[in-house]
Amino acid sequence: MRAINFIHVRNILIRTLLVVVSIAMGFVLFRIHQIKLEVDEAGNRLNLEFGPQTTLVYDSKGRVISSLFKEHRMPVMLENMSEPLQQAVLAAEDRRFYGHNGVDLQRISAAMLANVRRGRIVQGASTITQQFVRANVLDRSRTYGRKFREAWLSHRLEEKFGKKAILQAYLNHVYFGEGYYGVQAASLGYFGKPASEITAVEGATLAALINRPSGWTIRKTPARIRDRRDWVLREMYQDGFLGAATFGTAIATPVASTLATEQQRAEKDPLLAMTGPYFSSLVHEALFEQFGVDRALSGGLRVYTTLDADVQKFAEDSVAKRLAELDKKQRQGAPLQAALVAIEPSTGYVRALVGGRNFAESPFNRATDAKRQPGSAFKPFVFAAALEAGFSPGTTIDGLDGYVPSAQGAYLPGGEHETDSTTLRSALVHSSNRAAVHLLQRVGLPATIDLANRVGLEELPSVPSLALGTGEVSLLNLTSAYTAFANAGVLQPPVTILRVEDPDGRVIYRGESVGRRVLSESTAYLMASMLADVVNHGTGYGARQAGFRLPAGGKTGSTDDHADAWFIGFTPRLAAGVWVGFDQPKMIMRRGFAAVVAVPAWTGFMKAATVGNKPEWIDAPSGVSHIRRCRASGGLANEYCELTGEVDDDYVAIGRGPDTCPLHSSTSLTATPAPAVAPTMTISFTRPPQ
Numbered sequence: 164m165r166a167i168n169f170i171h172v173r174n175i176l177i178r179t180l181l182v183v184v185s186i187a188m189g190f191v192l193f194r195i196h197q198i199k200l201e202v203d204e205a206g207n208r209l210n211l212e213f214g215p216q217t218t219l220v221y222d223s224k225g226r227v228i229s230s231l232f233k234e235h236r237m238p239v240m241l242e243n244m245s246e247p248l249q250q251a252v253l254a255a256e257d258r259r260f261y262g263h264n265g266v267d268l269q270r271i272s273a274a275m276l277a278n279v280r281r282g283r284i285v286q287g288a289s290t291i292t293q294q295f296v297r298a299n300v301l302d303r304s305r306t307y308g309r310k311f312r313e314a315w316l317s318h319r320l321e322e323k324f325g326k327k328a329i330l331q332a333y334l335n336h337v338y339f340g341e342g343y344y345g346v347q348a349a350s351l352g353y354f355g356k357p358a359s360e361i362t363a364v365e366g367a368t369l370a371a372l373i374n375r376p377s378g379w380t381i382r383k384t385p386a387r388i389r390d391r392r393d394w395v396l397r398e399m400y401q402d403g404f405l406g407a408a409t410f411g412t413a414i415a416t417p418v419a420s421t422l423a424t425e426q427q428r429a430e431k432d433p434l435l436a437m438t439g440p441y442f443s444s445l446v447h448e449a450l451f452e453q454f455g456v457d458r459a460l461s462g463g464l465r466v467y468t469t470l471d472a473d474v475q476k477f478a479e480d481s482v483a484k485r486l487a488e489l490d491k492k493q494r495q496g497a498p499l500q501a502a503l504v505a506i507e508p509s510t511g512y513v514r515a516l517v518g519g520r521n522f523a524e525s526p527f528n529r530a531t532d533a534k535r536q537p538g539s540a541f542k543p544f545v546f547a548a549a550l551e552a553g554f555s556p557g558t559t560i561d562g563l564d565g566y567v568p569s570a571q572g573a574y575l576p577g578g579e580h581e582t583d584s585t586t587l588r589s590a591l592v593h594s595s596n597r598a599a600v601h602l603l604q605r606v607g608l609p610a611t612i613d614l615a616n617r618v619g620l621e622e623l624p625s626v627p628s629l630a631l632g633t634g635e636v637s638l639l640n641l642t643s644a645y646t647a648f649a650n651a652g653v654l655q656p657p658v659t660i661l662r663v664e665d666p667d668g669r670v671i672y673r674g675e676s677v678g679r680r681v682l683s684e685s686t687a688y689l690m691a692s693m694l695a696d697v698v699n700h701g702t703g704y705g706a707r708q709a710g711f712r713l714p715a716g717g718k719t720g721s722t723d724d725h726a727d728a729w730f731i732g733f734t735p736r737l738a739a740g741v742w743v744g745f746d747q748p749k750m751i752m753r754r755g756f757a758a759v760v761a762v763p764a765w766t767g768f769m770k771a772a773t774v775g776n777k778p779e780w781i782d783a784p785s786g787v788s789h790i791r792r793c794r795a796s797g798g799l800a801n802e803y804c805e806l807t808g809e810v811d812d813d814y815v816a817i818g819r820g821p822d823t824c825p826l827h828s829s830t831s832l833t834a835t836p837a838p839a840v841a842p843t844m845t846i847s848f849t850r851p852p853q
């Protein structure tokens with residue numbers, strides 16, 4: 164009976180075990196089938212993407228000025244990686260790379276024996292193909308399922324793309340520490356040279372970093388890096404990649420001696436590039452807006468800008484020098500700030516931009532984001548509106564001691580050199596406040612504001628004091644507005660980005676400026692002529708005293724409380740604007756006029772930036788004629804006016820010239836008329852009234 168029961172129980176157990184085994188086998192087969200389907204699906208999606216790529220920003224001469232990235236990676240083709248570099252990585256990571264099909268069974272066997280002998284994992288057996296699959300397709304879990312997927316996908320990857328393509332992708336993807344992804348970024352960052360120029364000892368150093376890129380670093384653990392590097396060199400020697408002499412020299416070379424100097428790194432490594440930080444930041448923001456943050460940071464864009472790094476250096480040096488000089492006159496407290504913008508009038512290209520004394524301390528861009536009162540630097544637009552309304556540079560405006568009505572009551576501004584009567588040219592040269600306010604009243608606020616809007620100055624207050632620059636503007640916009648005077652009345656809006664290319668070289672954005680006429684050619688030329696007198700004889704004369712000799716025009720601007728100092732000036736080829744002040748407006752210094760504060764910074768920059776430029780000036784358009792004007796009457800000089808010696812050269816728009824002088828005639832003068840004097844092109848510089 165007991166035997167029968169035993170047999171019965173045994174049969175039940177056997178049947179149960181068979182059921183359990185069947186279920187387990189079914190589950191295993193199901194999982195294998197499921198994994199195979201997953202692997203097949205993943206295999207169909209296999210690609211050789213390198214990972215996020217660095218966006219590089221270039222200046223107008225092709226020099227890298229800044230970069231944007233999630234991972235600093237600059238992919239290059241395999242043929243642009245030196246043979247010693249490739250050999251070093253293969254010797255260190257996968258010496259039979261060209262002999263297996265994605266999985267190295269020989270290496271797996273050797274690694275298993277070594278690990279068993281040591282009682283722990285001391286060797287890995289992953290091929291380069293497996294490493295790439297693990298990093299790009301699979302997760303980091305340590306399961307047999309993942310290992311199966313890894314092996315299967317590695318085989319599929321090699322079938323689909325081939326060895327060279329996989330090696331190229333791997334070398335562009337792998338991390339080398341200190342923020343460098345891929346051999347090109349690492350080569351430039353560590354050695355100051357491209358991957359195509361890497362030597363055997365440098366290649367072995369890079370290969371040594373792959374194993375422990377975060378734990379070991381060249382600069383902090385050079386001894387460990389050297390041990391690993393020397394092992395790689397021995398492997399290269401044993402594999403026949405190095406001759407005995409080359410091996411001996413390489414292994415005796417200290418790691419530190421192969422590294423680039425800080426100066427070389429600064430010149431070659433895009434990770435460290437930051438020329439014109441305020442300008443670069445402006446470009447970065449434009450890229451984020453145009454392409455989105457993710458693409459800007461990881462899309463490998465190539466951004467070509469208008470900046471000239473040499474001109475930028477001149478701008479930074481001039482601002483720094485002037486601030487250092489002014490600092491000596493300041494009490495302790497908030498630092499004085501300054502900004503400078505340089506624009507090419509014919510194109511609108513921004514060639515230099517300084518937004519403050521130190522970007523690291525204060526990234527706020529005072530050239531673009533700060534809006535301050537321009538003071539007298541706004542006056543040229545009042546005078547331009549007057550010329551458009553029919554006035555001429557020699558037109559006399561009188562009654563300047565009379566009060567001007569305003570919403571706040573009768574108004575009469577003060578000034579340094581005010582008279583009851585003056586010509587437009589003289590009023591601008593000496594920056595007459597009263598002449599500007601009266602002229603605005605005669606031309607009208609709407610006409611003046613309309614002209615200011617046309618040149619890019621917007622949101623201005625409709626008040627009489629607008630003539631004195633009580634509206635707020637940015638330095639970039641004000642400098643841009645002045646370029647219309649230098650460019651025959653055509654305004655080319657400021658441009659910072661010329662074009663953007665994707666990693667394949669396709670142009671995906673163009674930033675060319677579309678010019679528009681904002682002033683007549685005659686008005687632009689006459690204003691340039693008047694502003695040239697400001698530099699030659701007026702408030703901008705400090706530029707001549709400091710040795711700037713090219714023909715130029717410009718205008719100073721100071722606020723009543725001396726909290727803002729401006730100078731905007733131009734030659735036919737370059738316009739530049741300077742602003743100096745505190746972030747929280749307060750007096751810069753006692754009697755801190757722009758002629759004293761801002762003009763020296765402008766002059767220092769322009770002297771450096773225009774070296775080699777020809778002494779050319781703007782050609783007179785057909786709508787402008789040269790005249791001789793009687794200084795006493797403001798009328799067209801006759802032969803008798805010439806006898807007085809009180810006659811000036813002037814220019815007027817054709818059809819808008821003055822009547823002949825009524826003061827001088829044969830009855831008022833008995834001397835023989837002097838012969839007519841032809842105008843000359845000589846520029847004379849005289850000291851302005853103090």
